[in-house]
């Protein structure tokens with residue numbers, strides 16, 4: 001790294017009133033959870049592609065995830081999806097993860113891959129199917145106890161394809177009933193993250209279609225229920241950062257599933273298409289963190305940053321390294337916003353001045369800052385190169401084809 005580049009950068013930021021000591025401190029606290037399913041075989045609605053070398057079981061998924069953390073220092077936990085990651089002994093999986101320097105993160109119940117769930121899981125008109133689905137939610141609470149996970153992350157494929165197919169209000173009641181049962185089973189340390197998505201696989205109505213529905217349900221359930229924002233789950237043009245600001249202010253933003261979306265829920269690499277959106281999301285979060293209101297600050301510290309991506313055509317470990325680095329880069333840029341300068345422009349009703357105060361932070365090249373940070377943390381300056389220079393990617397080819405898939 002060039003010390004000169006960093007010295008110049010520091011000088012430039014100091015002149016703007018930005019304290020790089022504080023920026024680095026914030027950056028060193030950034031933790032991004034990666035999903036176990038991002039390491040396995042995946043695909044599109046049309047085909048699951050089988051790659052050579054993908055993990056054959058949950059234990060190997062953690063081994064691959066450990067590589068991402070080793071070179072980036074950013075990804076110390078891994079979310080699991082049940083039954084994709086079902087094992088006989090979760091204590092064993094936990095020790096394996098811990099031995100690799102990782103923790104088991106959010107537990108995601110899977111209520112969309114069994115035959116019975118064709119017409120819905122917790123909102124199915126058949127009471128026996130609703131019972132089975134609710135029992136699976138309870139099973140996941142028990143798994144979370146064994147894995148030491150704090151988060152239970154819920155997404156439902158439930159919905160209908162045609163008007164009249166289901167009783168929307170009745171289904172709403174069934175959803176609340178099932179989640180209430182789960183909520184009561186949680187320990188006081190746990191929290192339920194409720195994810196929404198406006199379409200797919202159901203296309204007429206989705207039982208939890210937007211943040212308002214998820215928020216309303218969380219409100220009814222209690223303080224341990226919060227909303228999860230998957231950046232891919234919105235209509236084109238939706239102002240996601242507005243939703244983020246609103247939920248933080250209501251102290252109900254539980255976390256994120258980061259990914260990049262061009263058309264629908266395509267789960268592409270976060271920050272690859274619209275890095276400015278990611279930057280603006282962080283602008284809202286950082287702004288709320290600086291707020292005097294202690295409640296808002298607590299919420300900000302508790303936000304679970306998670307990746308939710310499937311890597312179909314790209315190599316999975318480098319794709320995950322790219323993803324967490326993209327998040328770090330946009331976070332670093334957002335930390336360069338001078339909030340006082342923005343507020344000052346707002347007071348003057350200076351529209352362009354306020355917009356400029358935000359945007360110009362995005363335009364800085366934060367490479368010298370990230371290099372300095374990694375040097376201080378004993379990490380390689382270029383984590384991607386450091387990983388690609390090893391033989392890990394080649395060594396895992398002995399696993400062959402036909403690994404774990406969703």
Ligand code: LRH
Nearest residue numbers: 108155195230257265308
């Ligand atoms: C749904 C979803 C959900 C997870 C994941 C596998 O679209 O994003 O968050 O269950 O897919």
Ligand code: MN
Nearest residue numbers: 195230257308
């Ligand atoms: Mn998601």
Ligand code: MN
Nearest residue numbers: 230232233265
């Ligand atoms: Mn999704």
